[in-house]
Amino acid sequence: xxxxxxxxxxxxxxxxxxxxxxxxxxxxxxxxxxxxxxxxxxxxxxxxxxxxxxxxxxxxxxxxxxxxxxxxxxxxxxxxxxxxxxxxxxxxxxxxxxxxxxxxxxxxxxxxxxxxxxxxxxxxxxxxxxxxxxxxxxxxxxxxxxxxxxxxxxxxxxxxxxxxxxxxxxxxxxxxxxxxxxxxxxxxxxxxxxxxxxxxxxxxxxxxxxxxxxxxxxxxxxxxxxxxxxxxxxxxxxxx
Amino acid sequence: xxxxxxxxxxxxxxxxxxxxxxxxxxxxxxxxxxxxxxxxxxxxxxxxxxxxxxxxxxxxxxxxxxxxxxxxxxxxxxxxxxxxxxxxxxxxxxxxxxxxxxxxxxxxxxxxxxxxxxxxxxxxxxxxxxxxxxxxxxxxxxxxxxxxxxxxxxxxxxxxxxxxxxxxxxxxxxxxxxxxxxxxxxxxxxxxxxxxxxxxxxxxxxxxxxxxxxxxxxxxxxxxxxxxxxxxxxxxxxxxxxxxxxxxxxxxxxxxxxxxxxxxxxxxxxxxxxxxxxxxxxxxxxxxxxxxxxxxxxxxxxxxxxxxxxxxxxxxxxxxxxxxxxxxxxxxxxxxxxxxxxxxxxxxxxxxxxxxxxxxxxxxxxxxxxxxxxxxxxxxxxxxxxxxxxxxxxxxxxxxxxxxxxxxxxxxxxxxxxxxxxxxxxxxxxxxxxxxxxxxxxxxxxxxxxxxxxxxxxxxxxxxxxxxxxxxxxxxxxxxxxxxxxxxxxxxxxxxxxxxxxxxxxxxxxxxxxxxxxxxxxxxxxxxxxxxxxxxxxxxxxxxxxxxxxxxxxxxxxxxxxxxxxxxxxxxxxxxxxxxxxxxxxxxxxxxxxxxxxxxxxxxxxxxxxxxxxxxxxxxxxxxxxxxxxxxxxxxxxxxxxxxxxxxxxxxxxxxxxxxxxxxxxxxxxxxxxxxxxxxxxxxxxxxxxxxxxxxxxxxxxxxxxxxxxxxxxxxxxxxxxxxxxxxxxxxxxx
Numbered sequence: 001x002x003x004x005x006x007x008x009x010x011x012x013x014x015x016x017x018x019x020x021x022x023x024x025x026x027x028x029x030x031x032x033x034x035x036x037x038x039x040x041x042x043x044x045x046x047x048x049x050x051x052x053x054x055x056x057x058x059x060x061x062x063x064x065x066x067x068x069x070x071x072x073x074x075x076x077x078x079x080x081x082x083x084x085x086x087x088x089x090x091x092x093x094x095x096x097x098x099x100x101x102x103x104x105x106x107x108x109x110x111x112x113x114x115x116x117x118x119x120x121x122x123x124x125x126x127x128x129x130x131x132x133x134x135x136x137x138x139x140x141x142x143x144x145x146x147x148x149x150x151x152x153x154x155x156x157x158x159x160x161x162x163x164x165x166x167x168x169x170x171x172x173x174x175x176x177x178x179x180x181x182x183x184x185x186x187x188x189x190x191x192x193x194x195x196x197x198x199x200x201x202x203x204x205x206x207x208x209x210x211x212x213x214x215x216x217x218x219x220x221x222x223x224x225x226x227x228x229x230x231x232x233x234x235x236x237x238x239x240x
Numbered sequence: 241x242x243x244x245x246x247x248x249x250x251x252x253x254x255x256x257x258x259x260x261x262x263x264x265x266x267x268x269x270x271x272x273x274x275x276x277x278x279x280x281x282x283x284x285x286x287x288x289x290x291x292x293x294x295x296x297x298x299x300x301x302x303x304x305x306x307x308x309x310x311x312x313x314x315x316x317x318x319x320x321x322x323x324x325x326x327x328x329x330x331x332x333x334x335x336x337x338x339x340x341x342x343x344x345x346x347x348x349x350x351x352x353x354x355x356x357x358x359x360x361x362x363x364x365x366x367x368x369x370x371x372x373x374x375x376x377x378x379x380x381x382x383x384x385x386x387x388x389x390x391x392x393x394x395x396x397x398x399x400x401x402x403x404x405x406x407x408x409x410x411x412x413x414x415x416x417x418x419x420x421x422x423x424x425x426x427x428x429x430x431x432x433x434x435x436x437x438x439x440x441x442x443x444x445x446x447x448x449x450x451x452x453x454x455x456x457x458x459x460x461x462x463x464x465x466x467x468x469x470x471x472x473x474x475x476x477x478x479x480x481x482x483x484x485x486x487x488x489x490x491x492x493x494x495x496x497x498x499x500x501x502x503x504x505x506x507x508x509x510x511x512x513x514x515x516x517x518x519x520x521x522x523x524x525x526x527x528x529x530x531x532x533x534x535x536x537x538x539x540x541x542x543x544x545x546x547x548x549x550x551x552x553x554x555x556x557x558x559x560x561x562x563x564x565x566x567x568x569x570x571x572x573x574x575x576x577x578x579x580x581x582x583x584x585x586x587x588x589x590x591x592x593x594x595x596x597x598x599x600x601x602x603x604x605x606x607x608x609x610x611x612x613x614x615x616x617x618x619x620x621x622x623x624x625x626x627x628x629x630x631x632x633x634x635x636x637x638x639x640x641x642x643x644x645x646x647x648x649x650x651x652x653x654x655x656x657x658x659x660x661x662x663x664x665x666x667x668x669x670x671x672x673x674x675x676x677x678x679x680x681x682x683x684x685x686x687x688x689x690x691x692x693x694x695x696x697x698x699x700x701x702x703x704x705x706x707x708x709x710x711x712x713x714x715x716x717x718x719x720x721x722x723x724x725x726x727x728x729x730x731x732x733x734x735x736x737x738x739x740x741x742x743x744x745x746x747x748x749x750x751x752x753x754x755x756x757x758x759x760x761x762x763x764x765x766x767x768x769x770x771x772x773x774x775x776x777x778x779x780x781x782x783x784x785x786x787x788x789x790x791x792x793x794x795x796x797x798x799x800x801x802x803x804x805x806x807x808x809x810x811x812x813x814x815x816x817x818x819x820x821x822x823x824x825x826x827x828x829x830x831x832x833x834x835x836x837x838x839x840x841x842x843x844x845x846x847x848x849x850x851x852x853x854x855x856x857x858x859x860x861x862x863x864x865x866x867x868x869x870x871x872x873x874x875x876x877x878x879x880x881x882x883x884x885x886x887x888x889x890x891x892x893x894x895x896x897x898x899x900x901x902x903x904x905x906x907x908x909x910x911x912x913x914x915x916x917x918x919x920x921x922x923x924x925x926x927x928x929x930x931x932x933x934x935x936x937x938x939x940x941x942x943x944x945x946x947x948x949x950x951x952x953x954x955x956x957x958x959x960x961x962x963x964x965x966x967x968x969x970x971x972x973x974x975x
Contacts, residue, residue, distance in 0.1 A: 027247045027657075028255040035258070042917060046956050049964035054269045057967045072975050087877040094246055100744065103246040112247060113829075128961070129969050132913035135273070145972055153970055160974045204972035 004154065012130050012158030017167045018121060023115065033090075037083070037120020038127075044079050045128060049070050060089030064204040065196040069198045080172070083117055084179045107239045111173070111232055112116040119125060119149040124159035125168060148210035156204065159214040166221030167197050172226040175230060193224070253886045254930055256465030258923060261892070261900060264404050265922070268901035269908040269915055275360050276415070279909030288318050289425060295418035308420035312428040318433065323443040330458065331450060338459050343390050346461075349409050350382035350402075357412065389461065396466055405462045407894050410902030411592035415909065422906050423951060424833045429899055430947035438943035461894040886934045896942040900926075903950045913965065914957045920945040921953035 022196075024030045051071075058064035091110060098105030134154060136143075143153040151159075169191045178186030202219055203209035272279075282292035291314050293307025329338050355378045362369060385402040390396035417425065437442040451458045900922050907914040925946030933940050968974065 018885040027251075028249070029247045029251040031255055032251045032258070035923055037925065039920045042920050042953075045965070046917075046953070046961055049960040050956075052964055056963045060967075060971050065968075065971065068968075069973060069975050076975070089425045094250075098246040099244070102243065104243040109245050109247050125974075126964055127916050128913060132911065132916055133966070135912050135968055143970065145970065148972060149589055153972065155568045156972050157969060164974065198973075198975035199404075201972060210972060227855070 002138050004142065008134060008137060008154050008158040009131075011155075012161035013126060013165075015162060016119075016126060020119070020123075021053035022059055023112075024119060027112065030112055033113060033116040034120040034123065037117045038124040040079075040083065041076075041121050041124040044076060045124070046074050048226050051075075058105050058150075060205075062202055064222070065205070066202060067200070069202065070195065073195050074193075080175055080190075081179075083172070087113065087117060087176060107235060111235070114173045114176040115169065117176070120174055122165035122168035125166055126165050129156040129164075130154075130161040145204075147205060150208070151210055151214070156214060157218060159218060160201070163214070163217035163221040164197065166225045167193070167217070170221075170224035171222060173228045174224070174231065177235070193220075196220075203220075242325045253465065253890050256929070257463075257890050257924065260400060260463060260465070260898060261926065262919070264407045264411065264897045264902045265904040265919060267404075267408045268415070268905045271408070271412045272415050272905045272908045274364055275357070275412075276909070279870065281418040281422075282416045283418055286414060289315050289414075289417040293421070295420055302422045305424075308418075308424040310892075311421040312424040315425050316432045316441070319429070320436075320443065323436070323447065327443045327447040330447060330456075335456075339390055342459055343386050345859050346389055346406065347382050347386040349406055350385045351378055353409050353413070354381070354405070357409070379469065390459070396464075400463060400466075403461060403896065405896055406461060407463075407897035408903060411898045411905055414898065414902040417902075417904035419906070422902070426899060426903055426906075426947050426951060428939075430943040433895075433941035434944040437782055437939065462891045463894055463897065464891045465889045467889040481653055585853075668727070687747075702739070758958065784895065886930060890930065890933070892942055896946075899943055900946060900950070903947065903954070907950075907954050910958060911962065913962055916952050917953045917957040918950045921949035925949040 020034075024034055048071075052068060055064075055068075058068060090113070094105055094109075097103075110155050134157070137154050144151075145153060148156065171194060175187055175190040178184065178190065197217060197220060201219075203213035281295070285296040289311055292310035295304055295307060299307070326338065358374070358378070384398070385405070388399055389402055389406075414422070439445070448459065584866070721949065903922065904915055904918050907918040923946075926942065926946075927950065928945045928949075929940060929942050930944075
């Protein structure tokens, strides 16, 4: 039913779209950066899927999926370092440009850029894990998994999209901050948080596990968002 | 107010192109999913794509592939053939036929095909509309679209909407091409695009060169983004350019009744990448030729055109006045946002800034027609110098200049647009300041306007901060301040004289043109006047071709204009309205001073509000303008160590829109995951192409990177990503 489609669409992607409009769409560069980031993470997803091509479809038990998730997150975290490197290069270039032109390029702008990187990551996952399946709901059917009779696959996807959009965006900002201040503890924490969030979804293999896993993920997303906001606030204060 | 952030404007030009491309793709996907959810292909919808082989699902892969190859070869051959036909038509000056044909094709798209699709959509979503309302609305929509794209100036936004619409419709039609054939056609078109745009020889290049040589616009449908930074959009020749082959292009192969314009493929052909031309700057002949980027008519191939921002921007300034007069209504919205620094003037380069820029700008548009002329040192100069000359010529010239002003607007546009449409428009590189000649005439012109006009932007002028880095400087004034002072009588007199002179040289065509010009307040008309005006002092002959340029469009439209005999003589036909100068005395004085401070213009002076050091190498924060340095003063050369820069407004041929959307539409017939993957790939390819554009500074084919990435990602997604993600999602395991 189309009502399913729109309801789930706004549930899963509404905040993301609002965030985009309010924060990112204002500056063309951030839009382009977010698009580039999404493209980059799509390439990563393709790479991961190419690696696992020989193994899919995995049997629907928790074991193989644990391994798959662990490996995938590992690859993604490794690439996150690559994005940090790209971010550094871009910052240097823009610094030079700003110096040359007299424009301002300060901490706020750098934070914006980090947010754009993160947003691209979150958007990429939300789109490919959730939005690409959502048009199926415009038809007359839906899909449930046996272990989660309370929420349709699409609803779980919407909640995932909501949660991980926040998580991945925040993780990127936190990670970049950690890299910037050479605090590798923070970087490690980011990786662990990503793993943790991914493994939380494995709870969905338990009967009724999704009732716990998805809200906790959303809460984790909110928590990380709050942490990121506090971090930026603090940095802003210090910078001032 | 805090210093503006670097991120504020950076990349605006790119999003100006990415947004409409995304919109076109999104609507195409929507249409495909709505109207063709099963993904049924039909061999009959696009006859040209299925002549050799009609795909049956029961055929073996080998047979399908072979048949698809054959189909694609024929398709590309048809496209190339139509380019040749177009070239011949252009060569033998059958402009009316070209425009009539394109008008017919575009009208078909807007009326019949849109109507058919609209009815289908209404059926699917269960809405109802009566035949009379539909016919009425559709007819109006089509007429405005056809006239606006090809014959008359309409607001930029409308033009953009119509162009996107053409792209959507044609892409949707193309999604009916059977699957294998469609993919092979995409690959072949990408290859053809490379060849057509970059390889010397071949009909497309010949067409472009002929257009340059004749300084005539080629009819083509090109999407031009609004100039970044809020610069005013100058409607001008650029508009003419917009019609185009592309329209027909898309529809071309279609055999159906609505008949997509066969020109479709042609449009592609029309894309041309003109190699950068060196256009010697008139004033600064000593400087040597400036590289000129040519705008190619994008036709299908869709080459990205680079427009030299500087030039364009400059034109804007004067243009504004003109534009304001000419198209007050439509103008304002465009100008308002940017105006101050935004205005093209900002662009950059003002380096030469002040005067130079503007000269260039004016020239740009003119230039394309004029500049193109290879030989044309003189011509170019003329164009370029047009304003200059005018000023030097004296009061009468001032009046001319006035008219000229109006033109620049269009010019600007054009220049911005880059080849808007018609043929390659050489875009002059920024000229340096040195090129700028002091305007002795300015004071004598008496009107502030004269100085106003001349100066691209003077301190007050919205268009351009003189010499200052564009970034910072923003003219406080809105474009309205640039309204020309016009001494209509003088202008008329001059015009009259010019006409007479010109007519002698140009013959009837110019006459017709003039009459067109006089048609009305449209900048376009003034445009043709301008050249003549410019020509007068400069030397008519040189300008003739130039004049002819607009004429094609004008001539075509001119059926509308009708009158052969010039109606120019009456001042009222100039379409220029006298307006009180926006500048006050000080600003005028400053402008004059700036103008005359040729080498001393504080090119390297940062905009007042910017605290930073002047850009060492003209590095533009907004990446505007091409490599001219402000500080370098007269020399900066295009690549003086600056970061590569994109033109202020990028032009993309409609053919690119069409093939991108066709690819994504085709991906939509499989699954949405492939849609998003293809979309991201295409945007990435587009970004890569724009990067190359900034680096190489010449018109480039826009298809290859995007199509290559799009096709690769489509198949990779289908092959690997989907079998990986779908089980993950359906098992509720995510990362």
